[in-house]
Amino acid sequence: DQQVKQNSPSLSVQEGRISILNCDYTNSMFDYFLWYKKYPAEGPTFLISISSIKDKNEDGRFTVFLNKSAKHLSLHIVPSQPGDSAVYFCAAYAYPGGGADGLTFGKGTHLIIQP
Amino acid sequence: DADVTQTPRNRITKTGKRIMLECSQTKGHDRMYWYRQDPGLGLQLIYYSFDVKDINKGEISDGYSVSRQAQAKFSLSLESAIPNQTALYFCATSPTGSDGYTFGSGTRLTVV
Numbered sequence: 001d002q003q004v005k006q007n008s009p010s011l012s013v014q015e016g017r018i019s020i021l022n023c024d025y026t027n028s029m030f031d032y033f034l035w036y037k038k039y040p041a042e043g044p045t046f047l048i049s050i051s052s053i054k055d056k057n058e059d060g061r062f063t064v065f066l067n068k069s070a071k072h073l074s075l076h077i078v079p080s081q082p083g084d085s086a087v088y089f090c091a092a093y094a095y096p097g098g099g100a101d102g103l104t105f106g107k108g109t110h111l112i113i114q115p
Numbered sequence: 116d117a118d119v120t121q122t123p124r125n126r127i128t129k130t131g132k133r134i135m136l137e138c139s140q141t142k143g144h145d146r147m148y149w150y151r152q153d154p155g156l157g158l159q160l161i162y163y164s165f166d167v168k169d170i171n172k173g174e175i176s177d178g179y180s181v182s183r184q185a186q187a188k189f190s191l192s193l194e195s196a197i198p199n200q201t202a203l204y205f206c207a208t209s210p211t212g213s214d215g216y217t218f219g220s221g222t223r224l225t226v227v
Contacts, residue, residue: 009155032213032214034214036216041220042220043218043219043221044218045218046214046215046216049214089157095213102148102160102163103213105157105158105159
C-alpha cells in the first residue's frame, strides 16, 4: 500500500506559468516532507522541504504547502522555466520511533515545461 | 569527483548470476542507503546502515544482501539475480536520515 501518492504521472505547463505538483500521504507518523528533482541519468537532488509544524516554506521560485488535516502537500513553481523539466518526487520521513529510517517516496510526476 | 560514486553505471547479467553493486561516498556521513527504482515507480528502500556495525532491512530486502566495509563504502549484492530485479539502483548518504541526502548517479541493472 503506497504511503506517499503522486497521482499525476505527468504535467505539462507553459513557460512562465505556475506549475503545481501534488502529493498525498496516508501515514500520520510522517513529520517531515521533501521534494526531489531528477534529471535522466542522474540521481535525485534535493529541492525543498517542510516540517509538519509549518504550513508553508518558500525558497526562491519554489514554495511547498502542507495541509496536515488533509494529508496533502503541493509544490508550486513560479514562474516555470525550461530547466524545470524533470521528474519530481515527493518524499516523507517519520522520525525515529515512528518507523524505519530512510525516506518514503511517491512515484514521481514528470513535469514538462512547454516553450 | 562525485560525492557519491556508484559502480558500475550499467550492467547486464544473466539469471542466476551473483552480482555486486558498489557505492562509496566522500561526505563523511554515517548513514547510507540503497534504493531501487522501477519504471513509473518511486524509489523503494532496500537496505540502510547507520554505521559499519548497524545494518537494517528496508521495505524490499528479499533477494538482496549488503556489506558495509567502511564508513565510506556500502555494497549491494544480488546472490542469484532474477529478471524482476531489473531496475535502476541508487545509493545515498545522509547526515540525519531526514535530510541532506546525496544520491549517486545510479546503476542500471538488466537481468536477462
